[in-house]
Amino acid sequence: MAKQTRDADFTAFVAARAPWLRKVAYLLCGDWHRADDLVQESVTKLYVRWGRISKVDNLDGYVRTVLVNTFLAEQRSPWARWSARRRDAALPERAAVVPDPDVSVDLRAALSALPSRQRATVVLRYYCDLTVEQTAAAMGCSTGNVKSQSSRGLHALRRLLDHETVASAAGPSERITS
Amino acid sequence: MNDPYDGSSSLSAAEQRLAAELTALADSPAPGMGSDTAWAVRTGRSRLLRRRLAALGAVTAVSVGAATLGVVWPEGGAGSTVAAAASGSGSGSVGPRVGPDTGHDPLVVQATFGWLPAGFDDIEYDKGFSGQPEASQAKAIGPKQTNTTTDRNRQLLFLTVHAPGVEPPLDLGGGLRYRVDTTPINGRPAYWVGSAPGNPAGVGDDRTLRFKLADGRWAELHASYMSDADNVANVLVQAATEVRTEPRAVAMPFRIKSLPAGLTPASASLGYGPEAAGGYPWTASIGFTLNGKWISVTAHPDTTPAPPTNGRVTRENSLLASVDVPEACKSSKGVKLCVSAMDGEAPFASIGGFNGLLDRVTSRGTDENAWTTEVLH
Numbered sequence: 001m002a003k004q005t006r007d008a009d010f011t012a013f014v015a016a017r018a019p020w021l022r023k024v025a026y027l028l029c030g031d032w033h034r035a036d037d038l039v040q041e042s043v044t045k046l047y048v049r050w051g052r053i054s055k056v057d058n059l060d061g062y063v064r065t066v067l068v069n070t071f072l073a074e075q076r077s078p079w080a081r082w083s084a085r086r087r088d089a090a091l092p093e094r095a096a097v098v099p100d101p102d103v104s105v106d107l108r109a110a111l112s113a114l115p116s117r118q119r120a121t122v123v124l125r126y127y128c129d130l131t132v133e134q135t136a137a138a139m140g141c142s143t144g145n146v147k148s149q150s151s152r153g154l155h156a157l158r159r160l161l162d163h164e165t166v167a168s169a170a171g172p173s174e175r176i177t178s
Numbered sequence: 179m180n181d182p183y184d185g186s187s188s189l190s191a192a193e194q195r196l197a198a199e200l201t202a203l204a205d206s207p208a209p210g211m212g213s214d215t216a217w218a219v220r221t222g223r224s225r226l227l228r229r230r231l232a233a234l235g236a237v238t239a240v241s242v243g244a245a246t247l248g249v250v251w252p253e254g255g256a257g258s259t260v261a262a263a264a265s266g267s268g269s270g271s272v273g274p275r276v277g278p279d280t281g282h283d284p285l286v287v288q289a290t291f292g293w294l295p296a297g298f299d300d301i302e303y304d305k306g307f308s309g310q311p312e313a314s315q316a317k318a319i320g321p322k323q324t325n326t327t328t329d330r331n332r333q334l335l336f337l338t339v340h341a342p343g344v345e346p347p348l349d350l351g352g353g354l355r356y357r358v359d360t361t362p363i364n365g366r367p368a369y370w371v372g373s374a375p376g377n378p379a380g381v382g383d384d385r386t387l388r389f390k391l392a393d394g395r396w397a398e399l400h401a402s403y404m405s406d407a408d409n410v411a412n413v414l415v416q417a418a419t420e421v422r423t424e425p426r427a428v429a430m431p432f433r434i435k436s437l438p439a440g441l442t443p444a445s446a447s448l449g450y451g452p453e454a455a456g457g458y459p460w461t462a463s464i465g466f467t468l469n470g471k472w473i474s475v476t477a478h479p480d481t482t483p484a485p486p487t488n489g490r491v492t493r494e495n496s497l498l499a500s501v502d503v504p505e506a507c508k509s510s511k512g513v514k515l516c517v518s519a520m521d522g523e524a525p526f527a528s529i530g531g532f533n534g535l536l537d538r539v540t541s542r543g544t545d546e547n548a549w550t551t552e553v554l555h
Contacts, residue, residue: 007219010215010219011215011219014215014218015215018211018215019211022208022211023204023205024204026203026204026208027200027203027204032208032209033209036211040214040217040218043215043218044217044218044221044222044225045222046218046222047218047219047221047222047223048222048225048226050222107199107200107203108203111203122196122200123200126196126197126200127197127200127201127204129197140323140403145384148373154193154196157196
């Protein structure tokens with residue numbers, strides 16, 4: 001009975017949060033299919049720890065941290081690099097699943113050009129709306145590291161996007177510049 | 179003036195715009211969701227079972243291991259990160275066996291570790307990564323990072339050698355760093371890549387030490403997830419002092435005879451130790467291209483990999499494993515050998531498909547003394 005309750009709670013949580021997790025994963029990796037892989041892996045890890053963490057105050061934050069660290073760990077794994085190379089070679093058409101050529105593809109391409117930790121920092125800070133301290137906790141690094149990664153990430157995005165003409169009421173010159 | 183990256187300050191207009199664009203990107207149309215909660219439950223249960231079984235086995239292992247370590251631990255104690263741990267091969271390097279470049283080994287690295295701190299037991303050699311066919315790297319994986327509340331990451335040391343005549347840049351992409359000169363290494367110039375003038379520390383828990391080699395090339399040691407609590411500065415200096423800088427071919431656990439025409443080696447790697455090899459004692463691979471298509475030969479012991487630690491993703495526990503990668507495999511002398519390609523077998527019909535290549539692969543067994551640097555013929 002306890003296992004059934006556990007599984008029911010877990011399934012309900014994942015059903016509610018998977019779409020949101022998938023979006024975060026997509027921003028991290030730039031590929032919906034791989035985002036599904038990351039979400040699947042993260043919720044599997046969540047299940048393993050569910051007995052201990054299901055009652056924590058910030059379960060969303062916990063699973064988001066698992067997701068980010070899964071993403072970063074895969075960047076360091078030789079198997080992930082091996083697989084990514086082949087996926088890149090085999091499935092270039094996947095960019096087509098994002099149909100908005102004005103904004104989404106440009107930003108997606110720029111994000112994908114960032115080193116993985118910079119990308120994770122940008123996503124956590126500006127999509128997940130985390131503070132520097134929260135981002136540092138999620139990534140297991142110092143606040144100084146987060147500030148630096150944010151700064152470098154924003155500068156790199158600005159550089160990558162500066163030459164673009166982006167449909168925008170505010171105009172392209174205001175993109176990520178301050 | 180507000181620090182724009184300070185969590186206490188509100189977002190600037192530009193940052194708000196970035197946030198909005200990220201939201202728009204995340205909300206863009208997507209294919210149907212591919213994750214499977216029921217699968218997660220089944221796999222999660224399986225991992226729980228494996229973990230419990232592993233814990234039972236560890237009780238015995240720890241008892242025996244502690245007694246052994248009490249005898250052989252280097253001076254400096256079990257917690258020291260600067261205790262000498264060099265236990266390498268006859269070549270003087272730490273880690274898997276290496277030898278002279280034979281011209282027949284696709285995994286030749288420009289430098290190897292001659293010394294590593296205690297606990298850095300896993301080594302990974304890579305060649306041809308990040309889209310750079312000639313780039314090579316040695317990576318050492320150590321204990322869990324300290325000085326953090328999360329302890330998810332392993333301490334890492336990366337060793338690279340820059341090409342002759344290349345002055346490595348201080349702009350590492352997105353941010354200017356600063357040359358902070360330090361005591362010469364083996365009598366030659368050395369400097370830290372600092373985060374500020376006069377500050378040798380890198381960003382966060384990263385440190386980079388560059389040092390000139392006898393032949394004029396620059397070498398670089400980079401530490402990740404290491405802090406002053408890990409004595410990172412002294413570790414890097416000592417490791418740099420004892421780096422072996424002659425090109426070394428890494429012995430591989432298989433040979434490939436009569437390599438088909440057109441098949442070009444494009445990458446190679448050897449992971450040594452469970453943290454570097456996805457839970458196996460070791461894993462090796464060579465990637466080839468044929469008319470622009472990738473095909474890979476991989477090898478690892480034909481055993482069940484150890485459970486992952488600290489969330490490290492392995493081939494077996496990664497969802498990447500659920501990707502249907504076409505492959506053909508065989509087992510020989512305790513080694514599982516596979517040929518695989520994401521594009522499937524069809525592009526490789528001219529070499530006899532997967533089995534055409536697999537038939538040319540000969541296992542050298544699990545005894546590292548039988549491994550070879552005469553890999554391709």
